[in-house]
Amino acid sequence: MDFGLALNVIVTGIIVVFLALILLILVMTAMGAVITRLTGSKKPEKQIEKSSPAPQAAAPAPVDASVQVESGIEEEVVAVIMAAVSAMQAESGEPGTFAVKSIRRSREARPAWSVAGLQQNTRPF
Amino acid sequence: MDFGLALNVIVTGIIVVFLALILLILVMTAMGAVITRLTGSKKPEKQIEKSSPAPQAAAPAPVDASVQVESGIEEEVVAVIMAAVSAMQAESGEPGTFAVKSIRRSREARPAWSVAGLQQNTRPF
């Protein structure tokens, strides 16, 4: 076994993989900043409004067994929506003030929390 | 530049293209005549009857804003049907006596004014 070659490959490999993905982080972060500046970040906000259900009820946040889930939407997705709601509550500083009562598939083609994308990703390749 | 070659190609090209398509005109016209003689042109007439709505109302021919169009049928197709109706009126000698009130997709597989064909042709290749 050529120990030199081995170490060489390992170190180079790991460095290059990290280098490539760090470069991507920089590029994407820069891109995100540019786009936000250009568009004044108006559009994303609007999207948030659309995708967040208005707080209405007062049940505790953790999963409520009575939540109605439209057939065909997987458990997981409910989890995601729940998570999103929880996260927003965390931000707004008033936790545990409402629960998801009913989930329907949104009409929007490509919401930030891409439900369709997730389900498609489920196909095992 | 070989001026002779150029002219040669141009003249030959144009002559052959016209020759081919004129030949096609002759062949298709002959074929049309033969078929008409063989079938006594009965079938086409029946088709006309089917595809023409019976004149009922008395509004002026040009497009009426209140025309109801079934969703999925493009504006263009309405235009075509309108045109067909107008044309038939022009033939029958009594213009401007009715308007299209409502358009529904015909059940017929292959009407003379092939709506489906048109929509398929729309795909850009």
Added chain:
Amino acid sequence: MDFGLALNVIVTGIIVVFLALILLILVMTAMGAVITRLTGSKKPEKQIEKSSPAPQAAAPAPVDASVQVESGIEEEVVAVIMAAVSAMQAESGEPGTFAVKSIRRSREARPAWSVAGLQQNTRPF
């Protein structure tokens, strides 16, 4: 013409074809026996129950013109179901005691009398 070759091919061919298919009979029969022993033939029985309509009416068995056939199910399939019913009657020893009144496509994915399979086989390749 090489008469020897000819006869050779014919005899060999026929023997090998029969040999192969007889071998398949043996293998499949053995397999059927093994599976029946392993599963105690419980499952198939259940399937029979499911796919056989309960005898209710008392009309004679041969085809009744008033049988309601769900659109999309071919005549043939009706014939098959009728045949199945007749056959069961023959087994149960009391012929001619009921008729098929109405046929609906079963929800089961793969019934013994595979209706879907039959229809697919219809495609001519």
Added chain:
Amino acid sequence: MMFQEVISTITDMAVNSGFANLDWRSLIMILISFVLIYLAVKKEYEPLLLLPIAFGMLLANLPVANLNSMADGSLLYYLYKGVKLGIYPPLIFLGIGTMTDFGPLIANPKSFLLGAAAQIGIFITFFGALALGFTGPEAASIGIIGGADGPTAIYVTSQLADHLLGSIAVAAYSYMALVPIIQPPIMKALTTKKERSVVMQQLRPVSKTERIIFPIMVTLVVCMLVPDAAPLVGMLMLGNLMRESGVVDRLVKTAQNELMNIITIFLGVTVGATATAETFLTPKTLMIIALGLIAFCIGTACGVLFGKLMYVATKGKVNPLIGSAGVSAVPMAARVSQKVGQAENPGNFLLMHAMGPNVAGVIGSAVAAGVLLSIFGK
């Protein structure tokens, strides 16, 4: 001077055009292609293959255009590679496997015997062809028409005698379309009224496990016994395993639709385009057409006669009419059994019983193909 050049170019094009080079042989071929288009479109004789075949024949016989499957460098030459290298027919079999329900055969394995008996026509026709002066590989390709299985016939012929591909494909698909006309008289002539009236016992239900094991077993047994049948039988059974497993539905859907359709178009057009005047307009073609019919008739007869044997052996439990379905031509031949049986007794439903020999016939002709390939193949 320049004008002269134009004249000469146009004269050149005229001289090299198809009109100037149309010989009567090509013209006849074009007319034959018209007849086949008519049969495919108006009579609906196996149009999925006959229409592309007929159009391929038309293209191949347009003078000068050189669009036949043997013309090195042409579009159809490249598409024909899939036939020449034996790729398309097994892929068609993959699709057929995904569409075939072997349940009736699993429920009644004795049907295999009828599927074997109906292949006798293949070998007897082989003998006839040999007697008429065809070479061994040619005779084998002609005999396989009697298998009543298009892709198998094309596979064998493409490997053994591809100059006959056009004639054999046309004969095979035409006779498959004519099964409802060819078979009934033979069936009636060979059976008694009593035999035709036999009502058969219901088939037992077949479990999913059996359905899954079946394609694996068939692959093992057939490919071990006749290795040359492996590409056809292996792909047929892979398709069936995919179907019955129920876990790869998206692959099944594509294999039985888009993949099969794409290959059907390529196969049909290029097989048709092998039929140039030189290879098709020979007395051989007429002989092939006659021999093909004989093959179908003998296959049908042998199936029915073997059915009679089973009728006797089972003391009247087997209706000999299901024997004719052993030629394959799925599912047409099984329907013919059903109809002839019902004509005798309106309450008799033989369809599912005939499906057993019918799908067994597909395996049977693949085995016969393997035998012939092992004897005459390179």
Added chain:
Amino acid sequence: MMFQEVISTITDMAVNSGFANLDWRSLIMILISFVLIYLAVKKEYEPLLLLPIAFGMLLANLPVANLNSMADGSLLYYLYKGVKLGIYPPLIFLGIGTMTDFGPLIANPKSFLLGAAAQIGIFITFFGALALGFTGPEAASIGIIGGADGPTAIYVTSQLADHLLGSIAVAAYSYMALVPIIQPPIMKALTTKKERSVVMQQLRPVSKTERIIFPIMVTLVVCMLVPDAAPLVGMLMLGNLMRESGVVDRLVKTAQNELMNIITIFLGVTVGATATAETFLTPKTLMIIALGLIAFCIGTACGVLFGKLMYVATKGKVNPLIGSAGVSAVPMAARVSQKVGQAENPGNFLLMHAMGPNVAGVIGSAVAAGVLLSIFGK
């Protein structure tokens, strides 16, 4: 010592990376590919082909990766075989045939004349290209842009001058997307208000028999006269025959969807990936873009002028605006005729009348392609 090796490997990778080897020419090509992606995605310029073409161009110009269509052994090299050997464009034509309704042309065969007239732009542009110093085969490939038919342009160029494939494909598809901007001024300049207001007579209904015979007749006539057009016209007409026959719907569905889509992806990416800096960043590309525009304009003008001729000949029954549809660019050009006509008279509906010359233009440019291939082809 070991540490040194790692350094040297990384240095090696750095030296061989694209960043170190990025020359300004590749950079410009990458920027051009961005512009094309922008046009395809935001402006929706024929995105089905322009997006794959643009991405192929991006891949081909990534330094070191060597992912261009000419790089022996690369992924795109293999996929490009389908272009190089003349396979993809006829198969695209097969799909187009299944989607084309030739009814309006059958109802009014005189439309063929307009479909012929609009091809004059091809030959005049050929002359212009020759005058600018292009070789004969190059000039022929450039001229064919005026046919306003992507697959035809790609077919001719791939056979005659595939170093220009990138530029010509980009020009062809860009101008096809720009038809609604390029044509109207020319149409208005060449016609009077009175001519534009002509209301045409309703087209006669077309029987199914005529629709079935049409593709067969076109194949016969065109392939006999111009054999080199046979792969394109033959496949176009096979597709149309399959469509009109109504008996092979499953083949039609696949030919017009999956088969066409798969080939469109392969064709687009590999055609785009022929456009390396060496072949694309030359003054020739600019000339091609200019000549392509000229070709479109002359084609439109000739169509309209011939329409005027027919207006006179028929004593005002033909609206000359339908002549511009003869360039093909189906169905965009026909829509332009409709819109310009309706702008003059809101009750005038030229669409179906313009579809005749429109689909005739497809046949016309295939014939022109055949002529050029027969003169300049190997």
Added chain:
Amino acid sequence: MMFQEVISTITDMAVNSGFANLDWRSLIMILISFVLIYLAVKKEYEPLLLLPIAFGMLLANLPVANLNSMADGSLLYYLYKGVKLGIYPPLIFLGIGTMTDFGPLIANPKSFLLGAAAQIGIFITFFGALALGFTGPEAASIGIIGGADGPTAIYVTSQLADHLLGSIAVAAYSYMALVPIIQPPIMKALTTKKERSVVMQQLRPVSKTERIIFPIMVTLVVCMLVPDAAPLVGMLMLGNLMRESGVVDRLVKTAQNELMNIITIFLGVTVGATATAETFLTPKTLMIIALGLIAFCIGTACGVLFGKLMYVATKGKVNPLIGSAGVSAVPMAARVSQKVGQAENPGNFLLMHAMGPNVAGVIGSAVAAGVLLSIFGK
């Protein structure tokens, strides 16, 4: 005399049949293929690939039939060309690109780090394989199993050491199916209850513009840095660009369905059919299976440990459980993160946060593949 001939022919066929030539090694291979079919069908271990792979293995080991991917002239030999020439895996990546939502990664680009960390398993396993006596290219192919990405593993192995293709593909797909069993113990062992309970902040919404620019940027950066990754990454990103552009839906539909399914069938069967007894029944295969498991475990561990690092660096804002998703195995690994997290705190939803590292892992292993190909490739 004649009878003797028949006897001799049948003896000949018997002697040359598979039954007479079945050695115990082929028999064991056939039994292994049965086990794999069982795992695919009953246990649903990645059946889309494992079922074709297993059946290919069965076909390849049928004695005499010679239906393995290396047997010149056989059906599977031709279909295997797409693997050998490196065509199928990039096309599968094209389809994966059309199905992948990179949104969570764009919203939180730091996830790229976890996608990088989880690839460390590849290189450590490479070292292990080298230590066990494998050659460099072999060790590289074995290491890449740790990428948890089937097409990438097949691509690298087909280019570097295709005699190991069968073992490596089986190991890769088996472990991908076993991700929900392999990962959780490692994840729990390396994290504290407090870490596992971290609730992460909602991801920001991602605009369409960002989604469109992302694939272009990834193509540029990755292919410039590691040109050998270009075929995989380029096609993945072309697919994703087609998806996100929203203007070529018909191409997207075909790329993610029919094209992908056709190639999956061909890829699976031919990869399985490389596994003949000679190449598969060696101690190497057992080592590969062991090393593959090690690769998965190290990858998972490195991902989680790097997650812990980010947990510290962000002062507890990152849940280290999402690190394990960096191995790719989309979307299984992300679901595992979700489940392990939820087991600790039922109100904690990590799925979308884990999707970031998950899809980053796909890019990460393609980069690693590029590095290994650039070092060991021709």
